[in-house]
Amino acid sequence: MTDIQLLPAVQAFLAREHGHFIDGQYQVDSLTPAFAVVDPSTALTVASVHEASAAEVESAVAGAAKAFKGSWAQTLPYVKGVLLNKLADLIEANGDELAQLETVCSGKSINLARGLEIAQSVVFLRYFAGWATKITGETMTPSLPSFAGEQYTAFTRREPVGVVAGIVPWNFSVMIGIWKIASALVTGCTVVIKPSEFTPLTLLRIAELAIEAGIPAGVFNVLNGRGSIGQQLIEHPLVRKVAFTGSVPTGLAVGRAAMAANLTRATLELGGKNAAAFLADANVDGAVAGIVQTAFVHQGQVCAAPERLYVHRSLVAELTEKLGKALGQLRIGNALDAETQFGPLANSVHFEKILGFFRRAHASNHVVCGGRAVERAGYFVEPTVVMANGADDPLLHEETFGPIVCVLPFDDEQQLVEWMNDSPYGLTASLWTNDLSKALRLIPQIEAGTVWVNMHTFLDPSVPFGGSKASGVGREFGSAFIEDYTELKSVMIRY
Ligand code: NDP
Numbered sequence: 001m002t003d004i005q006l007l008p009a010v011q012a013f014l015a016r017e018h019g020h021f022i023d024g025q026y027q028v029d030s031l032t033p034a035f036a037v038v039d040p041s042t043a044l045t046v047a048s049v050h051e052a053s054a055a056e057v058e059s060a061v062a063g064a065a066k067a068f069k070g071s072w073a074q075t076l077p078y079v080k081g082v083l084l085n086k087l088a089d090l091i092e093a094n095g096d097e098l099a100q101l102e103t104v105c106s107g108k109s110i111n112l113a114r115g116l117e118i119a120q121s122v123v124f125l126r127y128f129a130g131w132a133t134k135i136t137g138e139t140m141t142p143s144l145p146s147f148a149g150e151q152y153t154a155f156t157r158r159e160p161v162g163v164v165a166g167i168v169p170w171n172f173s174v175m176i177g178i179w180k181i182a183s184a185l186v187t188g189c190t191v192v193i194k195p196s197e198f199t200p201l202t203l204l205r206i207a208e209l210a211i212e213a214g215i216p217a218g219v220f221n222v223l224n225g226r227g228s229i230g231q232q233l234i235e236h237p238l239v240r241k242v243a244f245t246g247s248v249p250t251g252l253a254v255g256r257a258a259m260a261a262n263l264t265r266a267t268l269e270l271g272g273k274n275a276a277a278f279l280a281d282a283n284v285d286g287a288v289a290g291i292v293q294t295a296f297v298h299q300g301q302v303c304a305a306p307e308r309l310y311v312h313r314s315l316v317a318e319l320t321e322k323l324g325k326a327l328g329q330l331r332i333g334n335a336l337d338a339e340t341q342f343g344p345l346a347n348s349v350h351f352e353k354i355l356g357f358f359r360r361a362h363a364s365n366h367v368v369c370g371g372r373a374v375e376r377a378g379y380f381v382e383p384t385v386v387m388a389n390g391a392d393d394p395l396l397h398e399e400t401f402g403p404i405v406c407v408l409p410f411d412d413e414q415q416l417v418e419w420m421n422d423s424p425y426g427l428t429a430s431l432w433t434n435d436l437s438k439a440l441r442l443i444p445q446i447e448a449g450t451v452w453v454n455m456h457t458f459l460d461p462s463v464p465f466g467g468s469k470a471s472g473v474g475r476e477f478g479s480a481f482i483e484d485y486t487e488l489k490s491v492m493i494r495y
Pocket residue numbers: 167168169170171172176194195196197198225226227228229230231234245246247248250251253254269270271272302303304399401427467471472
């Protein structure tokens with residue numbers, strides 16, 4: 001398979017017959033079709049997973065609904081927090097195994113899998129665990145008239161909505177999965193997670209760890225399969241909320257299907273074509289280091305990463321030259337190799353899509369660096385910088401979700417704001433400048449869910465994250481998630 005050794009526990013896990021985690025049990029219906037899990041570093045199959053049958057979808061949702069009214073409803077908020085913290089401890093303790101598993105399925109470099117995917121999942125889980133005892137309502141004093149001395153009081157309760165369908169993409173399957181699982185569990189909901197068919201394994205292992213942590217059976221279920229399984233989940237009458245992360249076209253279909261099914265509430269974290277603006281006073285070396293770190297992390301397959309770079313004309317020559325040089329020095333290699341700085345793309349479909357962008361760039365643009373596949377097994381491409389042919393260049397407007405940044409020089413800051421906002425998306429943006437007062441004046445004009453200054457792509461559990469415009473509906477983490485996973489019940493009392 002590869003000369004980089006997998007841990008025995010990972011080898012043993014991969015060799016299992018895989019399916020789903022339903023009502024506290026690993027379950028496989030060997031009669032349903034199986035799909036292959038392919039290591040993007042080698043293009044070799046490492047495991048196979050059976051697609052869920054309609055009966056398995058039914059039993060996962062039924063198990064989650066039973067646990068919602070039963071064991072999880074009877075678990076005190078404090079104990080819920082303790083159990084989520086125990087799961088965090090177990091993920092940390094099994095971190096090397098989980099990181100290898102995710103790397104071999106997703107092509108994420110092992111350092112990123114250990115240091116970000118797994119380590120940050122633990123941080124997020126512990127953050128959410130802290131909310132368990134802090135979900136509260138409000139009290140009100142109604143102004144109703146009193147004719148015979150009667151009085152009124154009112155309060156609100158935040159009640160869990162019920163079974164949540166969590167649908168996650170392949171780029172950060174563990175971390176994005178944990179955002180949805182932890183949000184659901186800490187608010188008192190139960191969850192059925194549908195991972196991407198490209199990264200179906202790590203959340204299965206984490207579901208086993210949840211049982212080991214003491215989280216009751218049925219609270220956290222995993223169903224594997226293609227998009228149609230997600231569709232069945234969304235349409236199930238016992239599913240009360242859909243938490244989706246993925247592309248804009250699928251997100252639109254998911255939002256419509258949820259609404260049409262049962263007016264099911266849906267939060268949608270979708271794609272972006274994120275702008276980063278480098279103002280005339282920006283420090284070029286800092287900017288180059290920042291672009292390498294944030295636009296090319298995980299081969300650019302990060303929804304929040306910058307893809308459009310607006311660079312003040314006075315900086316363009318120096319910045320593109322230094323950026324091309326820095327990217328040329330990244331060590332490309334097998335994602336399991338700790339020396340690797342730039343691994344493969346996640347799957348063959350995405351690889352072909354990125355090669356298509358390269359062909360278009362070579363045909364119509366000046367390619368500063370990269371723009372080719374790397375001649376080796378697996379789905380490797382070069383980190384790429386392209387000059388835009390004006391503000392309407394399609395490469396400045398279509399999400400590539402890959403290691404391609406497109407650079408456009410600007411002269412005037414009002415023009416810059418118009419260009420930054422000239423996108424159907426509004427996920428993230430960044431300003432690179434030491435002039436804080438200028439940054440503070442620009443921030444309110446930028447249409448994005450998150451605006452960073454002198455940084456990009458970094459997420460923290462205390463800071464809400466989500467998209468504006470076509471980049472989505474709703475916010476994850478911070479305290480904002482509570483609203484999406486709970487129903488607000490008003491209570492009025494006459495006494
Ligand atoms: P997709 O939208 O293709 O898929 C996302 C998930 O939805 C997968 O589990 C997929 O299953 C499932 N799915 C596909 N069709 C349906 C359907 N009809 N009903 C229900 N579920 C369905 O996205 P990718 O996995 O390709 O991920 C890349 C995209 O995700 C990029 O556009 C990126 O910008 C976005 N993204 C957004 C983030 C954010 O927070 N805003 C974060 C990360 C990624 P399967 O894979 O098996 O088809």
